[in-house]
Structure formats: C-alpha cells, structure tokens
Amino acid sequence: MDLKNNLILRAAKGESIERYPVWLMRQAGRILPEYRAVRASLGGFKELVETPEFAAEVTIQPVDILGVDAAIIFSDILVVPEAMGLEYQLIEKKGPWFEKTIKTEEDLKYAEFDFDVEDRLSYVLEAIKITSKALDGRVPLIGFAGAPWTIFCYMIEGHGSKTFSEARKMIYTNPKLAHELLSRITKVTIKYLKAQIKAGAHMVQVFDSWAGVLGTGQYAEFSLKYLEQIASAITEVPVTLFAKGAYSSLGAIAKLDCNTVGLDWNMDVAEARALVGETRTLQGNLDPCALYSSHAEVELLTNNLLDSFKSKRHIVNLGHGVYPDVDPEKVKTFIKTVKNYEIKY
Amino acid sequence: MDLKNNLILRAAKGESIERYPVWLMRQAGRILPEYRAVRASLGGFKELVETPEFAAEVTIQPVDILGVDAAIIFSDILVVPEAMGLEYQLIEKKGPWFEKTIKTEEDLKYAEFDFDVEDRLSYVLEAIKITSKALDGRVPLIGFAGAPWTIFCYMIEGHGSKTFSEARKMIYTNPKLAHELLSRITKVTIKYLKAQIKAGAHMVQVFDSWAGVLGTGQYAEFSLKYLEQIASAITEVPVTLFAKGAYSSLGAIAKLDCNTVGLDWNMDVAEARALVGETRTLQGNLDPCALYSSHAEVELLTNNLLDSFKSKRHIVNLGHGVYPDVDPEKVKTFIKTVKNYEIKY
Numbered sequence: 001m002d003l004k005n006n007l008i009l010r011a012a013k014g015e016s017i018e019r020y021p022v023w024l025m026r027q028a029g030r031i032l033p034e035y036r037a038v039r040a041s042l043g044g045f046k047e048l049v050e051t052p053e054f055a056a057e058v059t060i061q062p063v064d065i066l067g068v069d070a071a072i073i074f075s076d077i078l079v080v081p082e083a084m085g086l087e088y089q090l091i092e093k094k095g096p097w098f099e100k101t102i103k104t105e106e107d108l109k110y111a112e113f114d115f116d117v118e119d120r121l122s123y124v125l126e127a128i129k130i131t132s133k134a135l136d137g138r139v140p141l142i143g144f145a146g147a148p149w150t151i152f153c154y155m156i157e158g159h160g161s162k163t164f165s166e167a168r169k170m171i172y173t174n175p176k177l178a179h180e181l182l183s184r185i186t187k188v189t190i191k192y193l194k195a196q197i198k199a200g201a202h203m204v205q206v207f208d209s210w211a212g213v214l215g216t217g218q219y220a221e222f223s224l225k226y227l228e229q230i231a232s233a234i235t236e237v238p239v240t241l242f243a244k245g246a247y248s249s250l251g252a253i254a255k256l257d258c259n260t261v262g263l264d265w266n267m268d269v270a271e272a273r274a275l276v277g278e279t280r281t282l283q284g285n286l287d288p289c290a291l292y293s294s295h296a297e298v299e300l301l302t303n304n305l306l307d308s309f310k311s312k313r314h315i316v317n318l319g320h321g322v323y324p325d326v327d328p329e330k331v332k333t334f335i336k337t338v339k340n341y342e343i344k345y
Numbered sequence: 346m347d348l349k350n351n352l353i354l355r356a357a358k359g360e361s362i363e364r365y366p367v368w369l370m371r372q373a374g375r376i377l378p379e380y381r382a383v384r385a386s387l388g389g390f391k392e393l394v395e396t397p398e399f400a401a402e403v404t405i406q407p408v409d410i411l412g413v414d415a416a417i418i419f420s421d422i423l424v425v426p427e428a429m430g431l432e433y434q435l436i437e438k439k440g441p442w443f444e445k446t447i448k449t450e451e452d453l454k455y456a457e458f459d460f461d462v463e464d465r466l467s468y469v470l471e472a473i474k475i476t477s478k479a480l481d482g483r484v485p486l487i488g489f490a491g492a493p494w495t496i497f498c499y500m501i502e503g504h505g506s507k508t509f510s511e512a513r514k515m516i517y518t519n520p521k522l523a524h525e526l527l528s529r530i531t532k533v534t535i536k537y538l539k540a541q542i543k544a545g546a547h548m549v550q551v552f553d554s555w556a557g558v559l560g561t562g563q564y565a566e567f568s569l570k571y572l573e574q575i576a577s578a579i580t581e582v583p584v585t586l587f588a589k590g591a592y593s594s595l596g597a598i599a600k601l602d603c604n605t606v607g608l609d610w611n612m613d614v615a616e617a618r619a620l621v622g623e624t625r626t627l628q629g630n631l632d633p634c635a636l637y638s639s640h641a642e643v644e645l646l647t648n649n650l651l652d653s654f655k656s657k658r659h660i661v662n663l664g665h666g667v668y669p670d671v672d673p674e675k676v677k678t679f680i681k682t683v684k685n686y687e688i689k690y
Contacts, residue, residue: 162507165668168634172642212557212590215611215632245557247592248613266560268593287560289513297517323510 012238026321077146132200143201147208149223212245265319285319357583371666422491477545488546492553494568557590610664630664
C-alpha cells in the first residue's frame with residue numbers, strides 16, 4: 001500500500017524531508033478521553049491489548065485527533081514474556097506483577113521459547129492488520145518490542161523496581177543463565193518483530209526502558225550484544241533503538257545497525273549528536289513535563305528544541321511517554337509547532 | 346576529641362593517606378542481624394531514628410562489626426520536611442508517604458521554615474552527641490542531609506516515584522514557587538548541617554537521590570544553585586556531594602566548593618575523573634550487586650575498582666546504599682580487600 005505520508009520513514013533513513021515528522025510515545029492511550037471510553041467499555045488495559053479491533057481503534061485515534069505523522073500499535077512490551085508462559089497482571093498504582101519468575105536454571109521450565117509467535121501473539125498481529133487496513137496509507141505504522149535486557153528485568157524481578165537489583169544480581173551470581181535467557185528472549189523478539197513487519201508495520205522500535213540500571217561495561221555485555229543481534233536481523237524496515245538512561249552508551253548504540261537512536265528528556269541534543277555522529281537519525285526529546293506549560297510556553301519550548309537540531313536527521317517526540325494527565329490540547333500545540341517549523345538544513 | 350583514625354578526612358582533603366578509606370552507604374541498618382534486633386525491639390525504622398540512644402547504637406554497629414573507616418549517623422533525609430510540618434509514614438514495600446504536599450503558594454501554610462532546628466531536630470543532634478562520645482575518636486562521624494531538589498521532590502510529590510513528574514511539573518507551571526520552596530529548604534538544610542557539625546559530625550554528605558530526573562540545564566537551575574549555597578556555607582568540615590544519576594552534571598558539581606564527589610555504580614571512574622579533575626576526591630562506586638558474588642569474586646571486583654584509581658584522592662564505597670539481602674560476610678570481604686590494597690600513588 002502506498003503511503004500518503006512517509007515523512008518519518010524518510011527521516012529515519014536520512015533522506016530529504018520537507019519538515020520534521022512528529023509522534024509521541026504512549027500517544028495511543030492515556031491522554032485521550034476517546035481512549036478512556038473504549039478502555040472502560042472493555043474493562044481494562046490488558047483486555048484492550050488483547051482485542052484486535054479495539055486495539056486498532058485506539059491506535060488510530062491519535063492520527064485522527066492529534067495529527068501525528070505515525071501510528072504506533074497499541075500493545076505492551078510484556079506480551080512477549082506472557083507468550084512465553086509468564087502471565088502478568090496489571091495492579092492499579094503498582095504496575096505489572098508476574099506470579100512466576102526466573103531465578104534458577106530450574107525456573108526456565110516456567111517459560112517456553114520455541115513456539116509459534118504468529119499463533120501465540122496473533123492478537124497483536126491481527127491488530128496490526130486491522131490498523132493497517134483502516135489507516136489506508138495515511139501514515140506509517142510503528143511496531144515495537146522490549147529490549148531483551150528490559151524483558152529479562154521483568155522476568156527475573158517479576159515487577160517494576162527502581163534498581164532491578166534481582167536482575168542485576170544474576171549478572172554476578174549466574175552470568176551463564178543470564179546470557180542463556182537473554183539469548184532466548186532475543187530469538188523470540190526477532191521472530192516477533194519480523195511477524196509485526198509481515199503483518200504491516202512500516203518501522204519498528206525497541207524499548208530498553210531499564211538500560212539506566214547498568215554501567216557501561218555491563219550494558220555492552222548484557223544489553224548491546226542482544227540489541228546488535230536484533231538490529232542486524234531486522235533488514236526489512238527502519239529500526240529505532242531507545243535506551244532510556246543509557247547516556248554513556250549512546251555512542252555504542254549508534255554503532256549498531258539501526259536507523260534511529262531515541263533520546264530521553266535528560267539528554268542534550270548537541271551532546272547526543274556529537275556522540276552519535278551524522279549517520280543516524282535522533283528521535284526525541286522534549287521533556288514530557290513541558291506539556292504542562294501554557295500553550296505559548298509549549299510553543300516556545302518546542303521551537304527551542306527544534307532550533308537545537310543542526311541537520312535533517314531528526315524525528316520529533318517527547319523524551320518519555322506522554323504523561324496521563326497532560327491536556328490533549330497542549331499535545332496539539334506541540335504537534336502544530338513542529339509542523340509549522342521550517343527546516344533550515 | 347582526637348581521632349585515632351582520620352583517614353577519610355585526609356582523603357577528602359587530598360592529603361597524604363597510607364591506604365584508601367572505606368565505608369558503605371546504608372551501612373547502619375539493613376544488613377546486620379544486630380541492627381534488626383534493635384529495630385524490632387523498638388517497633389520500626391522511624392521509632393529507631395527518633396530514639397537517640399538506639400540510633401547511636403546502630404550507628405556504631407558497623408564500626409564494631411564490619412570495621413569501616415567512618416560511622417554515618419543513623420537517620421533519614423525526610424526528618425527535614427517532617428520538622429517543617431509535613432509528617433510522613435513509611436509504608437511497607439511502598440516507601441515514604443506524606444499526607445500533606447505542596448502544590449500551590451497556599452500550601453506553603455502547611456510548612457514552617459523559620460524554626461529552631463536545634464530544638465525540633467534535637468533527637469538527631471542528641472544521637473550524634475551520644476555516638477560521638479561512644480565512638481571515642483575511633484573513626485570520624487558523618488552527618489548528612491538530602492539535597493534541596495530531592496527534599497523538594499518529596500514535598501511536592503508526597504511519595505517515591507520513578508519520574509517525579511509532579512515535582513518537575515512545577516518547574517514549568519510555577520518556577521517562582523519552586524525557587525521559593527527550594528530556597529527555604531536550603532536555608533533550613535544549612536542550619537541543620539551546621540547543627541550536626543556542632544553536635545560532633547566530622548564531615549557531611551548531601552544526598553541528591555533524584556538528581557537523575559532532571560536534564561543538565563534544569564539541574565543547574567533547580568539543584569546546583571542550591572547545592573552551591575550549601576557547599577559554600579559549610580566551611581567547618583569536608584563536604585561530600587552525591588548526585589545519583591547526574592552523570593552529565595558531574596563536572597559542574599565538582600566546580601562547587603566541596604571536597605568529595607560521590608559516584609553511583611553506573612559511572613566509570615576514569616571518565617568521572619576526567620570530568621571532575623584532580624582537585625576533588627571521588628567517592629564510590631562498586632556496584633552493590635557485586636556483593637552478591639562469591640568471596641573470591643568480591644575480592645577480584647574490588648581490586649579491579651581500586652586498580653582503576655589513578656591517585657590518592659579516593660574514598661571507597663558502593664555506588665548506592667548496600668542492599669538489604671547482602672551477606673555481611675561479603676561486606677567484610679569488600680572492606681578487607683580495600684584495607685589490604687597497597688596504594689601505588
């Protein structure tokens with residue numbers, strides 16, 4: 001299907017663009033009353049993720065309502081460990097909670113790694129197909145998965161944590177098991193991303209949400225190694241790597257076979273560009289809290305960010321998922337400001 | 346009182362040392378069965394903090410049992426907002442919880458800033474006096490406080506958070522109120538640290554635990570500015586600044602009038618030294634998870650860290666508070682390894 005707006009794909013590949021493309025992490029869900037209505041009708045977040053027609057509906061909402069340059073499939077990175085056999089619940093104000101976790105070789109029995117991804121995660125793939133058809137080429141559709149390190153963190157720890165010390169403990173006490181598990185997660189993730197692309201995703205993003213708990217050396221050994229396998233395996237569409245909090249590994253991430261490197265809100269664009277070089281697109285990184293400002297201030301802060309770009313190789317986004325209590329009108333101001341901005345390069 | 350072991354003070358000031366001094370953040374409490382026994386007899390953490398004789402007892406335990414080169418007073422950074430009038434509870438597995446928070450100018454009425462610190466925080470000062478007497482000069486005693494930014498985070502948010510988006514929101518929506526509150530916290534903090542010194546603290550550490558949620562520019566404006574006031578005001582004893590997750594602000598922190606800069610476990614010592622220069626002592630930064638390894642591995646990892654030092658200006662510590670389930674015997678191996686290490690410089 002021909003895309004009427006392929007701006008984000010061109011920006012990812014470093015091709016010519018007439019303006020910077022813009023979308024928001026977590027744009028599908030959270031802030032829109034239209035999303036909350038659909039979610040309430042189904043019971044909750046997980047039900048929505050697992051019901052393709054509705055997942056597709058909320059995926060398209062921000063394209064219609066906010067005017068973003070890409071849709072991202074409404075789903076969760078934790079569908080992967082769940083498909084492996086580790087079911088999770090989402091507990092109000094607490095986040096994800098896994099009944100079973102992996103602490104020893106013996107615990108690997110709880111998880112299955114050699115299964116038919118297209119069958120077991122068919123609900124995500126079906127949502128992508130429905131979305132793709134309904135979008136009718138208006139904007140590209142982004143698929144995604146968690147980075148192996150981040151999925152590993154949840155599979156070991158069983159829930160969110162500020163330090164993921166249980167996951168990090170295994171690096172010291174049983175590095176062999178850690179690598180075995182990371183390697184198995186990586187294989188499933190590659191299959192899963194390829195299935196998303198086959199179903200209609202035009203680009204994919206890998207989220208390493210817990211990159212920040214590792215030092216540079218450990219990050220290279222326990223995360224980059226596996227991101228490299230994913231980035232090299234995905235040759236069909238542009239790949240974005242977003243490692244939150246991994247400032248000191250940015251240069252190394254940019255050396256992987258990816259198109260775009262995501263920046264969190266703490267990273268300075270000029271410094272990031274110096275570390276990443278000119279051969280990768282940068283994605284980000286307005287502070288999500290900037291959207292709590294007045295409309296005039298949102299416009300000013302957005303223009304300041306855009307002024308800090310010194311090339312075409314940028315995709316505009318926040319530096320973190322949009323926060324749930326942000327006024328959608330402020331998001332519209334952010335998007336409008338990006339769309340009105342004239343690229344100088 | 347003459348100190349029999351003043352190694353850590355000499356290391357902080359860049360004077361000659363015969364070996365590297367070593368202590369652990371959170372050494373008082375958490376890991377020692379002897380601590381748990383005292384805590385259980387009193388009911389809980391807060392009761393222990395508020396009962397000087399017992400706070401002194403657990404402060405001294407790691408000196409006796411582990412052989413560290415400094416004691417740090419057993420207390421909590423949240424005693425400061427509590428003294429201001431914002432009481433907190435510690436909820437099991439959830440952390441601190443404040444009933445009242447500051448969201449508007451009007452809410453400032455909940456807090457008092459001009460009070461007699463020596464009176465209202467007398468229980469901490471009394472604990473310092475008892476500890477100081479009981480230590481009898483064996484090792485120096487460290488006093489501490491939270492950085493204004495970190496205390497601000499709790500006073501706005503009312504509880505822990507991964508992003509402290511409520512606190513960061515105020516930076517955008519009401520920077521004037523944010524600065525007003527930060528300024529008031531700073532004044533109280535300076536008085537409090539000076540009172541700790543008067544009571545017997547030989548050095549002080551300021552903990553900016555939530556430094557990592559701000560970008561470099563915001564950190565300069567909303568945290569460094571106030572750390573600078575504290576560092577300049579404390580002239581009596583050496584000052585340590587520990588800003589967790591503020592890797593990109595390390596150079597700026599080192600420019601403040603402090604003696605020692607703390608490093609979290611993610612920071613590379615050589616890179617940190619390049620950013621900080623030779624005029625400050627570095628403190629840290631073994632990964633606390635390294636203490637989950639075997640004794641031989643703990644020794645190896647500790648020696649690797651020590652080998653990365655290229656000068657005398659180091660105080661050895663973990664890069665985060667010691668984790669509660671660490672075997673105290675592993676801590677002893679860590680400390681013994683540091684004590685046996687021969688400085689090459």
